[in-house]
Amino acid sequence: MDSYGSVPSRGGGSRMVMNSPISSTRLDRLVADVAAQEPATVVDIGCGWGEALIRVLEQVPDCRGTGIDLHGPDIDRARASTRDRCVENRSTFIAGDAGSFDDSADLAINIGSYQAFSDVETALRRFHTIVKPGGRLLFGTEIWMSIPTDVQLSNMWKDASVDDCMLLADIVDVIAATGWRVLDLQESSRDEWDAFECGLMRDREEWLVANPSAPGVEEMSRELDEHRRRWLRGHRDVMGFATFVLGPIGKVNLEDGE
Ligand SMILES: C[S@@+](CC[C@H](N)C(=O)[O-])C[C@H]1O[C@@H](n2cnc3c(N)ncnc32)[C@H](O)[C@@H]1O
Numbered sequence: 001m002d003s004y005g006s007v008p009s010r011g012g013g014s015r016m017v018m019n020s021p022i023s024s025t026r027l028d029r030l031v032a033d034v035a036a037q038e039p040a041t042v043v044d045i046g047c048g049w050g051e052a053l054i055r056v057l058e059q060v061p062d063c064r065g066t067g068i069d070l071h072g073p074d075i076d077r078a079r080a081s082t083r084d085r086c087v088e089n090r091s092t093f094i095a096g097d098a099g100s101f102d103d104s105a106d107l108a109i110n111i112g113s114y115q116a117f118s119d120v121e122t123a124l125r126r127f128h129t130i131v132k133p134g135g136r137l138l139f140g141t142e143i144w145m146s147i148p149t150d151v152q153l154s155n156m157w158k159d160a161s162v163d164d165c166m167l168l169a170d171i172v173d174v175i176a177a178t179g180w181r182v183l184d185l186q187e188s189s190r191d192e193w194d195a196f197e198c199g200l201m202r203d204r205e206e207w208l209v210a211n212p213s214a215p216g217v218e219e220m221s222r223e224l225d226e227h228r229r230r231w232l233r234g235h236r237d238v239m240g241f242a243t244f245v246l247g248p249i250g251k252v253n254l255e256d257g258e
Contacts, residue, residue: 007204017051028055033183033245039063040064043130058085106131111139121178124180136247137247137248142164144167190237
């Protein structure tokens with residue numbers, strides 16, 4: 001800490017509800033849906049700071065939950081939230097790679113983090129080994145709202161490719177082919193995306209405004225300007241986000257991936 005205060009890290013997101021384009025209102029709706037099943041156990045793979053998992057624990061008094069994420073500071077934040085919200089004794093948060101997770105649960109959550117299990121299809125197959133029969137999977141992922149042009153792709157992240165996402169209808173086909181049924185489907189709005197993108201940058205923008213003569217300001221400004229340019233000229237209105245409540249119907253067409 002110096003006279004300028006500590007410099008906010010990338011990925012801090014202290015003002016964000018979720019590290020995904022999902023509003024607090026939508027998260028409440030999704031949690032109410034899956035909490036109605038009264039799961040006894042829940043696991044969140046790629047849980048970030050655990051907001052979805054913690055809301056489930058708040059809604060289902062006897063439920064116990066485990067969250068796993070690679071990012072240690074997010075896990076620290078999740079643990080602090082469980083203490084503040086009195087669900088500490090029913091939750092376990094693990095800082096580490098979810099790849100080797102081998103437990104099961106009545107409810108699995110995987111929002112914006114299918115990468116923990118490689119790609120969407122592999123993740124959906126893998127969740128059959130985690131979600132108990134009759135359970136639920138709350139699954140959220142980026143989608144293409146339309147196929148991006150080459151110019152849009154060139155303005156997105158480094159090496160962005162049309163293969164990085166799927167159209168909503170194609171994801172629903174993969175969901176069906178991997179033995180899941182869609183119980184609910186919600187697409188995030190542009191407002192939720194704008195709040196998400198601004199939230200990703202907000203801690204650092206606030207620091208810049210508060211410390212305009214601090215060392216490192218120019219570099220941070222350039223980085224944030226580049227992030228905003230890629231969003232506004234690249235994926236805004238091309239990339240969407242869909243969240244599904246899924247129920248398993250067994251290992252339909254799973255042979256190839258097993
Ligand atoms: C976009 S964030 C979503 C976080 C959270 N689900 C949410 O919506 O707030 C994706 C998260 O997946 C985590 N992640 C990616 N690969 C992982 C892996 N192999 N094991 C555990 N976590 C992983 C990242 O660290 C990151 O926190």
